[in-house]
Amino acid sequence: MTWLTPMVGIVAASIAASVLIVLYLLKLRRREVEVSSTFLWSAVIRDMRANAPFQKLRKNILLLLQAIALALAALALAQPGFMGERSPAETTVILIDHSASMSAREPDGSGGTPTRLDRAKEEARRIVKAATSGMSFTADRPRAMVISFASSPTVLVAPTSDASELLAAIDSIGASESMALLAPAMQLAEAHARDNPTQTRIVVLSDGAFADEEASQAPLDAELEYIAIGSGTVDNAGIVSLRAQRSYDKPERVTVFVAVDANAGARESAEIELTIDGEIIAVRRTPLIESETTGARSGAVVVQFNRLRSAVIRTRVLSEDALAADDEAWIALPPAAQPKVTVVTTGNPLMERALRASAIALPVVITPGEYIERARRGAIIADVVIFEDFSPPDDALPTGSYLSFGPPPPIEGIGTTRDPDQSGSDGSVSAFVSWRVDHPALEYAGLEKVRISTAHSFEVEDQRDVIARLTSGPGIVEIDHDGRRAICVAFDPLDSNWPFDRGYVLFLATAIDYLAGAAGAEATTQLRPGDTLATALPPSARDIQLIGPDGAFIEPTIRERQLTHTPLRSRGVYEVSWRGAGERGDEVRDGRVVRRFACSSLDPSLTALRVYDTVDLSEHPGGLASTAPAQSVPRSLRNWIILGFLGLILFEWYVYHRRVEL
Amino acid sequence: MFPVKNPSRPKTLDELIDPELASRLTTIDVTSRKVFAGKVQGERRSKKRGESVEFADHRPYVVGDDLRHIDWNIYGRLDRLFLKLFLEEEDLSVHILVDASGSMACGEPEKFAYAQRMAAALGYIGLVNMNRVAVSAIGGDGSGASARNMRGRKAFAEAGRYICDIEPGGTLDFTQEAKRIALSRRGKGVMILLSDMLYPGGYDDGLRLLIGRGYDLVVIQTLSPQEIDPPLAGDLKLKDVETGLPVELTISAPLLEQYRQHLAGYREQLSLFCARREITLVSVGTDTEPSVLLLEYLRQRGVLR
Numbered sequence: 001m002t003w004l005t006p007m008v009g010i011v012a013a014s015i016a017a018s019v020l021i022v023l024y025l026l027k028l029r030r031r032e033v034e035v036s037s038t039f040l041w042s043a044v045i046r047d048m049r050a051n052a053p054f055q056k057l058r059k060n061i062l063l064l065l066q067a068i069a070l071a072l073a074a075l076a077l078a079q080p081g082f083m084g085e086r087s088p089a090e091t092t093v094i095l096i097d098h099s100a101s102m103s104a105r106e107p108d109g110s111g112g113t114p115t116r117l118d119r120a121k122e123e124a125r126r127i128v129k130a131a132t133s134g135m136s137f138t139a140d141r142p143r144a145m146v147i148s149f150a151s152s153p154t155v156l157v158a159p160t161s162d163a164s165e166l167l168a169a170i171d172s173i174g175a176s177e178s179m180a181l182l183a184p185a186m187q188l189a190e191a192h193a194r195d196n197p198t199q200t201r202i203v204v205l206s207d208g209a210f211a212d213e214e215a216s217q218a219p220l221d222a223e224l225e226y227i228a229i230g231s232g233t234v235d236n237a238g239i240v241s242l243r244a245q246r247s248y249d250k251p252e253r254v255t256v257f258v259a260v261d262a263n264a265g266a267r268e269s270a271e272i273e274l275t276i277d278g279e280i281i282a283v284r285r286t287p288l289i290e291s292e293t294t295g296a297r298s299g300a301v302v303v304q305f306n307r308l309r310s311a312v313i314r315t316r317v318l319s320e321d322a323l324a325a326d327d328e329a330w331i332a333l334p335p336a337a338q339p340k341v342t343v344v345t346t347g348n349p350l351m352e353r354a355l356r357a358s359a360i361a362l363p364v365v366i367t368p369g370e371y372i373e374r375a376r377r378g379a380i381i382a383d384v385v386i387f388e389d390f391s392p393p394d395d396a397l398p399t400g401s402y403l404s405f406g407p408p409p410p411i412e413g414i415g416t417t418r419d420p421d422q423s424g425s426d427g428s429v430s431a432f433v434s435w436r437v438d439h440p441a442l443e444y445a446g447l448e449k450v451r452i453s454t455a456h457s458f459e460v461e462d463q464r465d466v467i468a469r470l471t472s473g474p475g476i477v478e479i480d481h482d483g484r485r486a487i488c489v490a491f492d493p494l495d496s497n498w499p500f501d502r503g504y505v506l507f508l509a510t511a512i513d514y515l516a517g518a519a520g521a522e523a524t525t526q527l528r529p530g531d532t533l534a535t536a537l538p539p540s541a542r543d544i545q546l547i548g549p550d551g552a553f554i555e556p557t558i559r560e561r562q563l564t565h566t567p568l569r570s571r572g573v574y575e576v577s578w579r580g581a582g583e584r585g586d587e588v589r590d591g592r593v594v595r596r597f598a599c600s601s602l603d604p605s606l607t608a609l610r611v612y613d614t615v616d617l618s619e620h621p622g623g624l625a626s627t628a629p630a631q632s633v634p635r636s637l638r639n640w641i642i643l644g645f646l647g648l649i650l651f652e653w654y655v656y657h658r659r660v661e662l
Numbered sequence: 663m664f665p666v667k668n669p670s671r672p673k674t675l676d677e678l679i680d681p682e683l684a685s686r687l688t689t690i691d692v693t694s695r696k697v698f699a700g701k702v703q704g705e706r707r708s709k710k711r712g713e714s715v716e717f718a719d720h721r722p723y724v725v726g727d728d729l730r731h732i733d734w735n736i737y738g739r740l741d742r743l744f745l746k747l748f749l750e751e752e753d754l755s756v757h758i759l760v761d762a763s764g765s766m767a768c769g770e771p772e773k774f775a776y777a778q779r780m781a782a783a784l785g786y787i788g789l790v791n792m793n794r795v796a797v798s799a800i801g802g803d804g805s806g807a808s809a810r811n812m813r814g815r816k817a818f819a820e821a822g823r824y825i826c827d828i829e830p831g832g833t834l835d836f837t838q839e840a841k842r843i844a845l846s847r848r849g850k851g852v853m854i855l856l857s858d859m860l861y862p863g864g865y866d867d868g869l870r871l872l873i874g875r876g877y878d879l880v881v882i883q884t885l886s887p888q889e890i891d892p893p894l895a896g897d898l899k900l901k902d903v904e905t906g907l908p909v910e911l912t913i914s915a916p917l918l919e920q921y922r923q924h925l926a927g928y929r930e931q932l933s934l935f936c937a938r939r940e941i942t943l944v945s946v947g948t949d950t951e952p953s954v955l956l957l958e959y960l961r962q963r964g965v966l967r
Binding site: 045 | 765920
């Protein structure tokens with residue numbers, strides 16, 4: 001037993017007892033009536049008293065009842081409590097998952113096939129009616145609030161006792177195509193439960209398929225309940241992976257790889273339709289082979305076609321199933337444009353030959369003088385400029401990508417300390433001692449065999465920029481500052497044995513691909529519903545438009561040449577277009593530069609349509625089961641004591657009118 | 663039940679007894695289950711042999727008997743002297759007791775006024791039938807006084823005046839009053855007690871004293887309608903109009919029901935007590951018409967004929 005305010009109770013009891021005794025002593029004044037004889041009345045009283053139980057108690061029963069009533073009132077003021085089971089929560093926070101998996105249709109046993117969201121909404125309506133119809137001793141009626149969540153939570157209605165408002169909010173929830181993230185929703189619920197966690201009940205209505213990488217936080221004191229929606233036994237097939245890749249040597253040849261998953265249904269095969277810019281080019285059937293570990297059935301389709309221009313590739317599973325959201329997937333294929341390379345050299349046939357051998361670039365070879373003159377005019381049109389033993393002046397280095405051999409270009413963060421180190425003068429030869437094997441440009445560079453006679457001593461501000469280190473210092477540095485991005489090699493290849501190794505050719509190819517690819521890398525980025533679309537626009541871009549999959553214009557956020565739109569609500573192809581210059585990978589159509597982004601689900605867990613019996617909450621080891629655990633929480637007895645006090649007052653009133661003598 | 667502030671008590675003989683009722687009362691007489699000896703020759707038979715024309719018995723002659731009463735026919739046949747005995751017609755003593763205690767000055771209609779009218783009517787019946795009538799007040803201010811030895815219609819004025827002059831009030835010790843009446847009365851007759859019979863000290867001893875010495879006792883219990891069904895409610899302090907003793911109570915429906923049961927039990931007890939002792943009990947409410955009481959109830963009970 002605990003007492004929140006014991007002194008208040010003691011003081012109140014003292015005062016009330018004194019007042020009661022005074023009032024009792026004063027008693028009420030009776031009307032005096034003369035009658036012919038009172039002996040019969042006296043006999044009646046004697047008789048009633050003789051027949052009534054508890055004679056001695058009866059004498060003072062009113063005083064006794066009043067004293068008990070006052071004691072109860074004083075007790076209530078002391079606010080006693082005890083540790084017990086939870087009482088019905090004053091606030092019920094209903095979290096309704098409306099992610100893509102909640103759109104799955106499942107038979108309800110009565111012939112209908114409502115979606116999981118429909119069933120969750122029905123359950124929510126039931127909870128709202130139960131929560132708001134309860135009686136409360138407090139001035140506040142039980143309240144409820146509704147939060148819908150997919151990739152981000154939304155408070156549809158703040159805590160209220162108005163059942164109609166709550167039901168209207170539940171009805172307004174529409175299906176989303178995003179994945180479900182529980183953690184942000186729980187944080188939002190916790191924020192509302194913070195004021196009175198012990199009287200808050202959080203109900204999660206979901207199938208439990210959450211994409212959270214980390215376990216969701218949940219307030220310990222709040223009552224948590226997870227109601228699993230759905231059976232998970234429905235037939236579904238969906239596209240879980242989609243890739244399109246141009247051939248390395250024949251850029252016009254595109255290979256599309258489509259992976260299909262089916263859940264544990266009886267489906268033996270799946271038929272896939274592939275569309276290029278709205279034109280069906282293939283319909284393929286793939287057998288679905290059951291995985292021994294997961295039990296899921298998987299299949300794949302590979303389709304090849306020739307396409308130089310950019311394209312939107314759409315794939316579709318040709319069958320009716322429980323979930324439509326995973327039946328389609330898109331990918332935006334960039335045009336087969338090879339990077340434009342300009343080589344600034346005083347004459348190095350090995351470089352030009354190596355570039356031609358790499359088959360990815362047809363270089364323009366110019367002298368340093370020509371470069372400086374063109375650069376100052378702004379006439380350098382190249383995805384990557386290669387400086388060979390040449391460092392341009394600062395005013396001849398516009399924003400762009402550079403690969404330099406020998407002295408570094410004048411970019412902040414890198415410099416040289418002295419003239420080229422004559423490593424060979426004392427007979428010593430430099431070699432690479434360490435390099436980042438995971439760097440795309442160094443993957444096939446074969447640096448372990450390279451020996452260098454003369455190398456520049458780079459001075460690098462941030463050592464993290466060094467991607468390969470020579471025995472004499474930084475060997476290869478990647479620097480990126482103020483729009484100028486460069487991979488700087490500290491020596492002239494002619495001062496090494498590298499040009500005679502195939503690694504040199506591969507380094508040039510991968511480095512150019514890496515540097516050039518950075519300009520339009522997002523063109524092939526696969527987005528998911530709920531993700532953020534973000535792309536950098538050229539400085540000359542104007543009249544910028546964003547068009548959604550349904551053809552409607554969307555108002556994007558554009559700040560510092562960066563266009564963003566979040567979250568992506570629908571699957572399909574988003575098109576960013578503008579007037580002005582384009583970049584590599586951009587398509588020009590009707591005088592406008594067009595950049596397209598594909599948004600698809602591509603989620604094996606979505607296709608599986610599993611329903612989880614427990615959800616993982618870090619504060620609840622073992623997860624939160626679909627039934628709420630009983631918890632012991634402090635409970636106040638005050639309201640019950642006040643109820644007893646009122647009941648006693650009523651009884652005292654009854655006794656007063658029944659009694660025969662004070 | 664409640665004291666009457668301005669009671670409408672009879673002040674004159676006409677108010678005391680309605681002339682129309684009086685004319686109807688001349689045909690009836692007070693009766694008794696016993697034939698009583700009177701002081702003077704009355705209009706009824708007596709066990710005492712007398713000189714009326716109605717033969718009663720014979721007895722042997724003794725020296726000193728009146729020779730006029732010898733039955734000479736028997737002497738002629740038997741040659742022995744027998745005396746002829748005749749029933750003597752005697753008057754009846756009718757003693758009316760009126761309870762004049764404070765409790766009688768209550769009720770609507772007032773119990774005492776009702777008792778006054780009943781006493782007058784019964785006295786009138788007694789007087790017109792040449793009975794010896796006495797009226798006494800017991801309790802109250804007039805305790806101890808009485809109008810005695812009244813006979814004949816002419817005495818009604820005296821009786822009426824006495825009845826009108828009785829003022830109710832004060833307390834009544836019924837046993838003591840009964841003792842006083844019993845000691846003071848002479849002869850035998852019919853005694854009619856007009857009272858509410860609500861005596862805190864009990865009625866047993868008093869009634870036993872009154873029926874002693876062969877009096878035929880008739881008790882007419884008068885209760886007001888308010889005593890039978892009290893119009894009371896709420897928190898009250900009931901004060902006895904005679905003793906002044908208070909009783910504090912809260913009147914409720916169950917309590918009223920208890921009271922009615924007690925009153926019924928009390929009347930039942932009184933009825934049983936009277937039946938065992940050959941006391942005629944007539945219990946009436948003051949809302950009962952006097953003519954109904956006199957011409958129906960008392961006749962049915964054999965008090966009047």
